[in-house]
Amino acid sequence: MAKDIFPLTIAEGYAFCNRTTQQKELYEHMDKSRAVVLLAPRRYGKSSLIHKVCNNWENDTNKLVTSTTLFHACDLQSTIDIIITAAHALLDKIIPTISTANMGRIFSQLKKLNITAKMDGASGWSYGLQLSESQQTPESLTALLKQLNDAAKKFNVQCCFVMDEFQQIATLKDHFPIEAAIREAVQNASNISYVFSGSNRNMLRLMFEDSARPFYHQCQKMMLDRISEKHYINHLQEIAKSKWGKESDLSLIKRIFELTERHPFYINYLCSKVWEGTSTPSLSDINNAWASICEAEKNDVLLSMNKISTGQRTILIALARKPESELFSQRFSTSVNMPQSSIQRASKQLEQDDLIYQDDMGQWRPLDPCLKTMVGNNAYLHL
Ligand SMILES: Nc1ncnc2c1ncn2[C@@H]1O[C@H](COP(=O)(O)OP(=O)(O)O)[C@@H](O)[C@H]1O
Numbered sequence: 001m002a003k004d005i006f007p008l009t010i011a012e013g014y015a016f017c018n019r020t021t022q023q024k025e026l027y028e029h030m031d032k033s034r035a036v037v038l039l040a041p042r043r044y045g046k047s048s049l050i051h052k053v054c055n056n057w058e059n060d061t062n063k064l065v066t067s068t069t070l071f072h073a074c075d076l077q078s079t080i081d082i083i084i085t086a087a088h089a090l091l092d093k094i095i096p097t098i099s100t101a102n103m104g105r106i107f108s109q110l111k112k113l114n115i116t117a118k119m120d121g122a123s124g125w126s127y128g129l130q131l132s133e134s135q136q137t138p139e140s141l142t143a144l145l146k147q148l149n150d151a152a153k154k155f156n157v158q159c160c161f162v163m164d165e166f167q168q169i170a171t172l173k174d175h176f177p178i179e180a181a182i183r184e185a186v187q188n189a190s191n192i193s194y195v196f197s198g199s200n201r202n203m204l205r206l207m208f209e210d211s212a213r214p215f216y217h218q219c220q221k222m223m224l225d226r227i228s229e230k231h232y233i234n235h236l237q238e239i240a241k242s243k244w245g246k247e248s249d250l251s252l253i254k255r256i257f258e259l260t261e262r263h264p265f266y267i268n269y270l271c272s273k274v275w276e277g278t279s280t281p282s283l284s285d286i287n288n289a290w291a292s293i294c295e296a297e298k299n300d301v302l303l304s305m306n307k308i309s310t311g312q313r314t315i316l317i318a319l320a321r322k323p324e325s326e327l328f329s330q331r332f333s334t335s336v337n338m339p340q341s342s343i344q345r346a347s348k349q350l351e352q353d354d355l356i357y358q359d360d361m362g363q364w365r366p367l368d369p370c371l372k373t374m375v376g377n378n379a380y381l382h383l
């Protein structure tokens with residue numbers, strides 16, 4: 001069994017629960033060299049899903065992956081630098097091993113592709129993409145990605161280029177031409193599938209759903225929800241069996257669901273505290289561990305509460321006390337003492353900022369499960 005069964009970062013191996021349909025969907029998009037944007041609130045499992053599918057993809061012949069994050073992109077030049085580093089990593093995989101027997105043929109192919117090759121001592125051959133004269137234009141970004149696609153085509157491989165934290169591009173001063181330049185390359189890529197993701201769902205949505213932006217209608221959109229109760233029960237019981245030789249009492253698992261509301265990060269956070277001992281935890285072990293998690297997360301929750309308007313806060317607290325399916329009903333309006341128009345405005349903003357979500361039963365709830373516990377304990381009201 002994998003070392004960390006309940007990681008707080010990427011879930012892999014035995015730690016990875018289900019997502020079978022989404023794995024298949026993403027794989028198929030990649031296979032057809034389609035561009036994809038994966039949208040979900042942070043800590044829902046976007047990176048884990050991409051990682052899992054890319055690993056499977058690379059196990060097949062002639063399928064290669066490069067992956068980067070644009071987290072530190074702060075202008076055009078740094079964006080090009082980040083992309084070129086990932087492109088070079090991919091080139092190293094695309095270009096066949098150069099031996100004395102095939103040296104002449106490979107060199108002439110590289111020459112036609114305008115790719116430079118040099119011997120790097122111990123690390124072997126390294127390859128370079130030639131940028132246009134000035135390396136600081138959006139056009140050079142398009143040219144660089146086009147050159148990469150030409151190489152993939154020439155050497156008959158299919159590639160996947162993963163760009164995480166892609167919304168950072170939208171924060172750059174002159175972001176429009178950069179978005180347009182990447183769009184241009186994505187649109188014309190025959191052998192590269194681009195997978196975009198990021199932790200700010202609202203900014204990503206604006207990039208991909210606004211008809212005035214270059215990426216509008218350019219990508220397959222995939223949404224990730226929380227993992228179903230059924231799949232989590234199977235997952236946790238498998239781990240229980242291998243750990244303790246028997247299944248866990250279902251009521252304990254249900255308690256974990258009740259507290260974490262099946263938020264993937266919090267399930268792992270809680271289970272890493274109570275599921276890894278030598279015997280099954282008791283109900284009070286679970287309750288105590290959850291209380292300590294909420295205590296540790298309190299500052300983060302309060303920080304996000306302090307950034308929002310009083311109207312938004314009123315709704316968030318009301319939903320933490322009691323989830324609601326009819327946000328715009330007279331009943332809810334009376335209960336929070338706010339006019340329906342204000343509720344509409346405030347709840348839209350809360351949803352965009354990933355502070356509330358609608359569960360699979362249609363109930364609106366705070367996205368962060370700690371909030372319910374904190375409001376229940378009046379912890380928020382004391383600060
Ligand atoms: N399929 C999965 N099965 C089990 N745990 C998962 C799964 N996907 C994600 N997680 C867990 O959820 C948390 C967030 O995962 P991550 O992939 O980093 O999310 P994101 O990229 O959306 O922020 C981590 O603790 C991770 O281990």
Ligand SMILES: [Mg+2]
Binds near residue numbers: 046047048199
């Ligand atoms: Mg991630």
